[in-house]
Amino acid sequence: MSSGYPPFFADQLIELYGKIVSGKIQFPSHFSSDLKDLLHHLLQIDAEKRYGNLANGVDDIQTHQWFSATNWIGIYQRQVEAPFVPKTKGPGDASNFKEYEEEPRKKI
Known part of the structure; x- marks a missing residue:
């Protein structure tokens, strides 16, 4: 949200996963060092080191x-x-959202 695009993107799904x-x-160069540090901790690959998942829980983020x-x-x-x-x-006005085609519901 700070930059207008996701942290990881690629044309091919396999590239994205990589x-x-x-x-x-x-x-981006305009990100402050504090924002970079926060995002680094939120996007940590190792879940045991990721903010929100440490001993302090959400307090590390807040x-x-x-x-x-x-x-x-x-x-x-x-x-x-x-x-x-x-x-x-x-209430219920969805005019701020783009139109999209609904996927058919699957029977369970």
Whole structure:
């Protein structure tokens, strides 16, 4: 979300998988060192070293320097105003989403 594209991408699926398992990430030059550090820990190949999966759980993420200005309690209590609220015509309005073809449902 910080760059507008995923951390791993390729034309062929097998290439994409290779990039994911290699764990090599090239960050855009405008990313701060704090953001790079956070993403490095979130995209860690080894699940035992990945933020969110360590002894401190989600606290490793929430207390990371990149989130230092984030009011987690205010977010939880719905006191923080959303930075972007799409305009809708009412509940169930999906006009902000691209149209796509539904896959047929399979019988179980």
